[in-house]
Amino acid sequence: MDNFEYVSAPHRVVFGRGTLQELPSMLEKIKAKAVLVLCTPQQISTAEAVKAIIGDAGVSIFSEATMHTPTHITEKAMLAAKDKGVDGIVSVGGGSTVGLGKALSIRTGLPHLCIPTTYAGSEMTPILGETENGRKVTRRDPRILPTAVLYDVDLFKTLSVDMTVYSGINAIAHAVEALYATNKNPIIDLLACEGIRTLCSALPLLQADGNDPAARHQALYGAWLCGMCLGAVDMALHHKLCHTLGGMFNLPHAETHVVLLPHALAYNASAPAAAGAMAKLAAALPDSAGDPVRGINALYQRLGIRLSLQGLGMPETGVDEACDVAIANPYKNPRALEREGIRELIRRAWAGETAKAKL
Template identity: 80%
Template sequence: MDAFEYISASHRVVFGSGTLRELPSMLQKINATSVLILCTPQQVSTGEEVQKLLGDAGVAIFTEATMHTPTHITEKALLVAKEKGVDGIVSVGGGSTVGLGKAMSIRTGLPHLCIPTTYAGSEMTPILGETENGRKVTRRDPKILPTAVLYDVDLFKTLPTGLTVYSGINAIAHAVEALYASNRNPIIELLAVEGVRVLCESLPVLQAEGQDSAEARQQALYGAWLCGMCLGSVDMALHHKLCHTLGGLFNLPHAETHVILLPHALSYNAPATPAAMAKLAAAIPGSEGDAVQGINRLYKKLGINISLGGLGMPEKGVDEACDIALANPYKNPRPLEREGIRELIRRAWAGEQAIQDL
């Protein structure tokens, strides 16, 4: 067994069905008595539900959370928090809302309680990606990790099928990179394999039946939690760096970008990570020992057939994205080679199937 270091981040997590009713007591445990509730314009009703549950402690709702956490939105929310004199933050939603809560918390020191409504897993990571002038910059700091997380499976009953699938695949990407991270360890590998397994089993059920299967919802959320813990504990590699580059540069939707790039980044790194690929393949039903083909088959089962070009990325952006990716060195199991990285991005732009020949 390789030598390793494992550092555990401690924060409170509540998981179950109907757990939203525990929100007032959770605020007491993080010493928050008056909070600003964060959400996107699409989730105002959920934000209002939370505010009603909190009563006087829910001082105000900020409804402008935006993907890629643009700094001007963060500054606007900070002004509201200062004006209202709050002593805590409650974020209700997916990665966009959680990101805003993280950005505010790291700037102010206010406790941050997350109520996730997608499977993305951002709530479990001490990672913050912020966008300014078209560039997304990512940083990691233990203080970015939310103070507490409340998972309520019931909040996922109305999650659209497309968002269910894309945010679930986004979660799988966290575990994939954890398996070949430079600072991986046996605990994280166990979490990663289990997270991938339950998501690969539950997402097809949710895609076929919507959110009617309470068991599949619970399994998917459990898997997303595990995968988020993986990303929060180890370094990111090629997949996440490309997603942040492309998302910030072309304002592409976060989850869909992760979905498109995952099999291509996996195929690029596969030759350098045979042990990780074997563990991943074992966790994907129907992979027949080939992790990349396992992901391809999962996509086919889920009806996923999208491209970066279809999301609005211009073809000329392939070279620009490649230049940026190569200009910022980071840890990756396989050295970053311009020809291979450019071809990876081109295939993702065109919506081609991933194959191991990069």
């Protein structure tokens, strides 16, 4: 067995049903007595419910969290935190709200408690992507990792079927890239394969019945594992392209991940450095017959996923623009970044074509 390094995330996680009631005791543990509750405009009612549970410690709600974490929104949240004199942050929502919590925490040093309501997995990572002037810049820092995470399966009952599927695929993407990361290790491999298998089992059940409590529990567990993968190792082509496209064209985060995953996987499938990872991935995906690209395509067909970058609002001229940005910023990937192949990857994703292993 090869030598490897594994670094465990030093934060507290509470998982289960009805765990939202443990919020006051969790705030005590992180020594937060006056907190700012963050949310998007669409989740104000959930934030108000959280604030009610917190009681007097819930000083105020900031409800302007926005996808891709634009810096001008973070600056407004900082002013609100300073004005209210808070000593902690509670973010309730998906990746947009968690991202704002991270951005605020790294700038102020305030402890950050996350309450996720989607399967995006951002709460498990020391990674922050921020957008300014149409460019999304990502950085990794241990201080970005939230102080604590509270998973309550009951909060996912009202998550729409579409967002359930899209954020679940987003989570799977974390585990897929973790399998062929340059700093991968056998511990993360186990988490990645278990997370993928669990989500592949849960998502079709939830598409059929979004109120299935066992499937909701299973999906959140799988997403947690996939998020841990994202936080523990480096990401590659798929995540870099998602950040590039999301920042440039303001595309919805989860849906962009869904569109790009099969094509980024197809680009890397033939790389000798990824051969072992592809075998493990194929074994974790149902109906793969030993081919991970076939396995992802089969999963999408089963879930009825038909998305394209064009349908998400990306102009056709963006194919070359995004390719230029992707090639100009080299990063670790099992296959070298070849302009012709990257452009074809983006073009196929823009057109909504089925992923093919040869690019």
